[in-house]
Amino acid sequence: MKPARPFDDGLRGTIEANASLADFIWFRTGGPAEWLVRPADVADLSAFLGRLDPSVPVLPVGVGSNLIVRDGGVPGIVVRLPKSFAKVSVEPGNRIRAGGAAMGITLASAARDAGIAGLEFMRGIPGTVGGAVRMNAGAYGRDASDILIETTLVLRDGSIETWPAAKLGYSYRHSMLPEGAVVVEALFAGTPGDPAAIGAEMDRIAAEREASQPLRSRTGGSTFKNPDGHKAWALVDAAGCRGLRNGDAQVSEKHTNFLLNLGSASSAEIEALGEEVRRRVAEKSGILLEWEIQRVGNPA
Structure with a gap:
């Protein structure tokens, strides 16, 4: 109905x-x-x-x-x-404008082709520009906040506003973007660079991701935030959670900060597995991991 x-x-x-x-x-x-x-x-x-x-x-x-x-x-x-929201265009001053639906790899590739360095890490961001702006996505030592100049939003009341990056109140994997606001466009800046060198760095990032992460699985990217001074995957591994299962939900054996759906896992099973990992890590190390994956909606 x-x-x-x-x-x-x-x-x-x-x-x-x-x-x-x-x-x-x-x-x-x-x-x-x-x-x-x-x-x-x-x-x-x-x-x-x-x-x-x-x-x-x-x-x-x-x-x-x-x-x-x-x-x-x-x-x-x-x-x-x-x-229609995925267009990417190069602007003067080593700037690139991207729609909210553009993928990170599309943004990085456009920068490479234009000889703009500094955006290579976006090759390792598997989501959209809108998601990257909202959660301050990052990889390989850089974050979206490092390259963002401004973003255009449609706020929950329908108003259209352009916010400078400073207004987003960025911190690690977090922004102060209002609830219900939609990122429809973002303007990024890099520095002049050699397309061949930029491309080589993007290739290195792609190869490293392929070697270390379960990219061909049903997964959700990095599950937990890295606590200060620690790597989440190492804490999960030290707590004995590598390969841990709950039904068809599993902690990846390849990279322990990834959860997998091996076939017929429910979201409840995946989330419960994550909570069990948090419990075991806290018991082992005294550190309570914070979720990086956003969990939305209602339980069944």
Whole structure:
């Protein structure tokens, strides 16, 4: 049965009731979105959110590479930006403008082709620009906050604002982006560089990821944040959790800061496994790991 619409019509994009999120979330698990919205453009998204009852929750989702969607699904509106939001363009001053739906590898490749250095690490970010801006994604010693100049947002009330990076209040894997705000565009800056050298560094990053991470598995990226002075994977390993299972959910044997869905795991099993890892690490080391993966929605 379709849920009652908490909004009026007028969206030029698409809207789907009880829409599967497991079709594209990396873990391939979890319940549906009550409503999945794909706006046609920024103006369409702005008008839609402006008409939406303020009490209805809004959750932007990219490719779901660092996300557990709980088995009961996500209430309210899930916004997923379509390919029209994935454009990337080079601007003067070693700057690159990217839509919120652009992938990290697309951004890094555009920078390489333009001879702009400093964005190579985005080759190792498996999500979208919007997700990277929101969570201050990082890899190989650099974070999104190191290269971001400003971002354009559609706020929950439908207003469109451009925020300088300083306004986002960045810290490790965290920003002060308001709840329900959608990153529709971001402007990044690098430095002049040699395309061949940039490409070689991107190739090195790709090879290192392939060698050390379970990229061809149903996973969710880095599970826990690195505590100050420690590596999460080493703490998990020291607590004896390598290969630990809960049903079809498993701690990766290749990289212990990754959880895997071996086939038919539920989101509840994956999350419970993560909590058991946190318990064992705390018992062994006295350090309580913080989740890096975002967990959303309702339990079954």
